[in-house]
Amino acid sequence: MSPQELDGLLAAHFAGTLDVDGQKRLGGELLADEAARRRFVELADQEAALRTLKAAEQQVPAVGRKEAQKAQGDDREGATPHSARPCASCASSRQSAEGSSSKPKAESPKPKAGRSGWLLPAAAAAALIVVSGLFAFGVLPSGNVTIKEFGNTTDRVRSKTLADGTRLAIAPGAKLVAAGRDSARKVRQVIKLESGEVEVRAPKAVAGEVACRVETPEGLWVETVGTVFRVTRAWENERGERNVDKSKLAGVLTAVLLVAVTEGEVRTGNAIAEEARVAVGSSVVVKEGPGKAAAASVAGESLAFGPTVNGFALGLAPSKRPPILPVYAPSEPVKLRLVLRAGGTGSDELRLLTGGLFDGAGLRFKVCRKEEDGRWSQPKEYVLPEGHSFYQDMSPDRFVPGKERASEIDLKWLDFVGELSKGEPGEYRVSVVFVPRAADAKKSVADGWAGKELSSGWAQLSIDASAEPKVSWGQAENGLQAGLSARQTQFEAGKPMEFTAHYRNAGKDPVVFYRSGRISVEADFDWLVVMKPKAGGTPHVPAWEGYAMKALSFSFEPFGAGEQRSFVLRFGKRGFCPAKDQAMERAQHHAADRFDKAVPLPVGTYLVTATFRGHCDLGPGEKIPANFWRGSITTGPVEIEVVASSEEADAAEAGRIGNLIRRLADVDFRVREESLKALVAMKRKAVPALQKALGDRDPEVSNSARQALEAISIPPEWATFGQGEEFLGKLAPRQEMFGNWKSPDGDDVVATRAALKAFLDAGYSESFGRYQDNVRRAQQWLKQQEQKTAAHP
Amino acid sequence: MPPETGADRQSQFLVLYNRAQPLLRGYLFAWLRDFHRAEEILQQTSLELWEHFAEYDAARPFSAWALGIARNQALKELRRSKAAPELARPEVLDAVAGTYAALGDDLALRRRVLQGCVEKLSAALRALVDLYYGRGLSIAEVAAEADRPRGSVEVSLFRARQQLADCTRKALAEDHP
Incomplete structure (x- = not known):
């Protein structure tokens, strides 16, 4: 039988159209010919793998879908719920759907193998059900749409109108496929952008439907309910150079999607999550995510800009830039990055304000909160209270077009911005509006900005109580108790530190803090921070930093029983001073300028405490109020580690490793042995140098390097950590069922730790990214191993 | 050598089964051609494999043994549904299972x-x-x-x-x- 004839029979078999005669012939061929069997097996396996692969891309769990079908009374096979679009809330609903759907089937297998015998088939069945969730398809489309491939090989923009009315202006060199309706995702027109740039004019969609979605093979996407936008598929290398032509860039490339909106609003994202909403007049770059690439895109370019007014636009973004949604702990200050950008095409310089620092009086905050039903509340507006001010370095310098200036706003410090200042848990959207005061307008000069108001886009963030670090509380005194917490417990020497101080009224009566004539106090004066070396030795106190340790919320209002407040203590920027006794520490408060010879905090482990001493500065004619709190309270200790700065540590370590590798060729056998042992003990840190040493001309060095690499138990191909997505893509499928990775010498703990670190370093976690399952399973497995070791040391 | 516990057996089985699963899925799909049906039979096969795991000879490749059981399940299903009777003969299923095991x-x-x-x-x-x-x-x-x-x-x-x-x-x- 010819290969073509065999392929024809096989195709008919898989299509279910093979007649009796064909069955006989194929059966005979499969029995007689090994090559025919191989072909059959290859094609069958390919069919199964294609189903698995493509269905997994659909990301819709089958069981959840069946439930949804039932709920909707939809009897079509595999009809898909509309929640397949990527977003954080959908992701969690998918997880819950998988979790709940696994249950009924997982309980069905029979308990034949003893007390826990049902667990195994249940686990196997559950795994199968979850996996099988990826294999169900069947979405019956509606509407007459066609798949059309368009390429523009001319040097002029080519226009096309699709059947649904979507108009495309295809730039020279661009290539795309108009794939039509995707009923599963409720998208009227899916455009797969192969290369280049296209402008999309999508007519408005009906309610609940997306008008147009442009996507790339890397999972980058932009979608709209009806608007005009321009989208370009391009590439970016590590140096940030971009080009639509991949071949014109060198280095490791990341796919990017450049989106500019000329009418309405679009949503953009990568395969993992929605990243931004882009309003009219704004642009955004979406990068292949997740991990560093996605984070970088949010960091650099996901500012939410409002409309440009008379040449200026205001952009806003949360200071935290995780790939999905920035999460703040309630005690953590919510900080916003505000960017003022001068637009226009002319060469005229512009001024936003006339002379002097911008005192913030013209800034208003609009805040929406997500309600329990998932809808956003009406915006609440917050205005700086009368008589208060804060200074933002946003003006008044002249701006040339294209120039921008950024500033950071701390909403905890600005305690008038409602829930955001108080740190109330929830999901928020915030926008900043600048309204010039009449006084500024009077002072305005000829080239001054003449608009009525300038507003940013909406920045989104979340405040989550579960993100709160543990507070170390001290003893209460006169009803008041102080605590300290740190979001980070390892600091590099010479770098600033940040802690959160908390105080609460642990008594039954209200107390009053009193400071005359001020809204704020300087923490330097009221809080004494002491860093005590854990191993003993001289304590250090932070050097005087002027107003750097500002703290708010010591108000004149009574501090009620049970009430708790917190603020951030920042210090270390100017170093620390040894404080040999309490007198010295005290001296820091009142003669801080004597401590001008501050030094970086020595490397080591410290116990940090903060002490608050109540005192009262009375103004003329003022009296000490009733219930005034007096005393001194100290927080519980927080243990931190100060490590050498990364630059110093890296240099020192590189030098040490280099020396050890050189000593592998030492004439003295014992030196060689010791060096080898030391290199093995350094584990992964020594791997790059050892790999390099594999090619050393001295066989003694190369052999020892090989021996060390083997002893470190990291398979050679795993030794290239930080190589990016491609490497992680190879690593993930090698994870064993129980979450571990196999090591050649059987030490799976080392291999699993190393693999887990690679994922964590790349920005994945147990709750984020496409490898979240790998990370979670690895963590569980390592935890189990630790428990086993603890039980049988 | 310590006696093997139930948990050890489960672990051993899950590791072996996990590795063989794509192969079994492909084999069942080759005969049943319907993916949902193949998944159902794969699930039944997994239970059969577990119930008979005590009979598995660890000296032999697990995939070959598992394919033997999958072959029986596939044959039963093909006979029940009366699909491709001239093609789905036991000796053809055996021969294809052998090739699957060899090409794993x-x-x-x-x-x-x-x-x-x-x-x-x-x-x-x-x-x-x-x-x-x-x-x-x-x-x-x-x-x-x-x-x-x-x-x-x-x-x-x-x-x-x-x-x-x-x-x-x-x-x-x-x-x-």
């Missing part, structure tokens, strides 16, 4: 490179592959969606399969020259 590693490698090969298909072919395999449409539904004649879709899918098979074979040859 190659098939695993092919599965790994398949994604890359799909990306190399032309955009139009990829779109059809998405509709047929991803959304699980029938040929007729794909033809309606793509506004193309049914025959043309069949030919295109046939070409896509051929190109994918060539691509994966090439990758395999590069990996094992």
Whole structure:
């Protein structure tokens, strides 16, 4: 039988159209010919793998879908719920759907193998059900749409109108496929952008439907309910150079999607999550995510800009830039990055304000909160209270077009911005509006900005109580108790530190803090921070930093029983001073300028405490109020580690490793042995140098390097950590069922730790990214191993 | 040597089963051709395998033993549904199971490179592959969606399969020259 004839029979078999005669012939061929069997097996396996692969891309769990079908009374096979679009809330609903759907089937297998015998088939069945969730398809489309491939090989923009009315202006060199309706995702027109740039004019969609979605093979996407936008598929290398032509860039490339909106609003994202909403007049770059690439895109370019007014636009973004949604702990200050950008095409310089620092009086905050039903509340507006001010370095310098200036706003410090200042848990959207005061307008000069108001886009963030670090509380005194917490417990020497101080009224009566004539106090004066070396030795106190340790919320209002407040203590920027006794520490408060010879905090482990001493500065004619709190309270200790700065540590370590590798060729056998042992003990840190040493001309060095690499138990191909997505893509499928990775010498703990670190370093976690399952399973497995070791040391 | 515990056996089974699962799925799909049905039979097969795991001789490859049980399950299902009676004879199923067991590693490698090969298909072919395999449409539904004649879709899918098979074979040859 010819290969073509065999392929024809096989195709008919898989299509279910093979007649009796064909069955006989194929059966005979499969029995007689090994090559025919191989072909059959290859094609069958390919069919199964294609189903698995493509269905997994659909990301819709089958069981959840069946439930949804039932709920909707939809009897079509595999009809898909509309929640397949990527977003954080959908992701969690998918997880819950998988979790709940696994249950009924997982309980069905029979308990034949003893007390826990049902667990195994249940686990196997559950795994199968979850996996099988990826294999169900069947979405019956509606509407007459066609798949059309368009390429523009001319040097002029080519226009096309699709059947649904979507108009495309295809730039020279661009290539795309108009794939039509995707009923599963409720998208009227899916455009797969192969290369280049296209402008999309999508007519408005009906309610609940997306008008147009442009996507790339890397999972980058932009979608709209009806608007005009321009989208370009391009590439970016590590140096940030971009080009639509991949071949014109060198280095490791990341796919990017450049989106500019000329009418309405679009949503953009990568395969993992929605990243931004882009309003009219704004642009955004979406990068292949997740991990560093996605984070970088949010960091650099996901500012939410409002409309440009008379040449200026205001952009806003949360200071935290995780790939999905920035999460703040309630005690953590919510900080916003505000960017003022001068637009226009002319060469005229512009001024936003006339002379002097911008005192913030013209800034208003609009805040929406997500309600329990998932809808956003009406915006609440917050205005700086009368008589208060804060200074933002946003003006008044002249701006040339294209120039921008950024500033950071701390909403905890600005305690008038409602829930955001108080740190109330929830999901928020915030926008900043600048309204010039009449006084500024009077002072305005000829080239001054003449608009009525300038507003940013909406920045989104979340405040989550579960993100709160543990507070170390001290003893209460006169009803008041102080605590300290740190979001980070390892600091590099010479770098600033940040802690959160908390105080609460642990008594039954209200107390009053009193400071005359001020809204704020300087923490330097009221809080004494002491860093005590854990191993003993001289304590250090932070050097005087002027107003750097500002703290708010010591108000004149009574501090009620049970009430708790917190603020951030920042210090270390100017170093620390040894404080040999309490007198010295005290001296820091009142003669801080004597401590001008501050030094970086020595490397080591410290116990940090903060002490608050109540005192009262009375103004003329003022009296000490009733219930005034007096005393001194100290927080519980927080243990931190100060490590050498990364630059110093890296240099020192590189030098040490280099020396050890050189000593592998030492004439003295014992030196060689010791060096080898030391290199093995350094584990992964020594791997790059050892790999390099594999090619050393001295066989003694190369052999020892090989021996060390083997002893470190990291398979050679795993030794290239930080190589990016491609490497992680190879690593993930090698994870064993129980979450571990196999090591050649059987030490799976080392291999699993190393693999887990690679994922964590790349920005994945147990709750984020496409490898979240790998990370979670690895963590569980390592935890189990630790428990086993603890039980049988 | 300490006596083997129930937990050890479970662990051992799950590891072996997990490795053999793609092979078993492919084998069942080869005969049943319907993916949902193949998944159901795979689930039954997993339970059969567990119940008879005590009979498994660890000196033999697990996949060969598991394929034997999958073969019985497939045969039972084919007889019940009276599908392809002239093709689905026990000796043919045996012979194909033998080839599956022999090609296990190659098939695993092919599965790994398949994604890359799909990306190399032309955009139009990829779109059809998405509709047929991803959304699980029938040929007729794909033809309606793509506004193309049914025959043309069949030919295109046939070409896509051929190109994918060539691509994966090439990758395999590069990996094992």
